[in-house]
Amino acid sequence: MSYLLPTLTRKKEVDTIVRDTIDKVLVLRFGLAVDAVCLQLDDILAKTARELSKFGAVALVDVDSEDVQVYVKYFDITLIPSTVFFFNAHHMKMDSGTADHTKWVGAFHEKQDFIDVVEAIFRGAMKGKLILNCPLPPERIPKYQLLYKDV
Template identity: 60%
Template sequence: MRGGAWSAAPSGPGQVPCSLRGSAAAERRFRPSPRPSPHPGPRGEPCPVRMSFLLPQLTCKKEVDQAIKSVAEKVLVLRFGRDNDPVCLQLDDILAKTSHDLSKMAVIYLVDVNKVPVYTQYFDISYIPSTVFFFNGQHMKVDYGSPDHTKFVGSFKTKQDFIDLIEVIYRGAMRGKLIVRSPIDPNNIPKYDLLYQGI
């Protein structure tokens, strides 16, 4: 959501606020690396596509731009996070296991938040992983029953939840919709309070 910076904090019973230092939740909050390291290809290409968990990884803004422009008639799934984050690893496992079954409807890429600060800021990504969806270059929004319709924050609990969501986004997009209602059981959607600042 645009219009103000926010931080995501778990709000369910027994959840640990992100503001608590040393908590697992606090460690997963997005903090830009002071010196992100480039990963040039063997011939010095500035933006190689790398593989992680059998999924392609976009490593700079140019690659993300190209994916948004070039993926046609399929849902483009962009997972923003870090490869070594435990919740990202959990989500990546689900994405990898479903990518073949969804290959006719979706294309999935992993994006490191430190390497695409423009998109990280644009989508107000302060908690990882965050998953964003596009269709034919249009940002697809989903009503999860939460204030933020721009992205899914956290990991899906089951492979079927992710498959159901992609099917709903795909069918809605094919009918010209830019926002759809999430088919996921509300109990399976991580709950976060959006704390707005400077509004």
């Protein structure tokens, strides 16, 4: 399914889409096209692309690409898939009850969960908010143990 979504492999492509996506939520999925959880997420992203087209845009970022490592490091992408949200070139954060508000880690359980999150970010962004609460119930949010190196 991911062939329906643009895949970015260069820093310049990521810079351009972040800068040029105006008045829509930009969803960047950082991951690998061969990872099973990424494929599950990509399927949901591709199925919702048309429904979200008025207020959202989705692109995939290949974490193996040497040229995008600046973003992988900046957003601390250690677990894939990780999904990062932007609105008018501003990084949008979401409090989903996890330690990390900068990104969504893992796949969404279903299409509607993803739509609800993007809608919430869009509504919050239109009110000038840069961080908002996750609209999903806690049991629908993937939980990951954060592993700290050298502790």
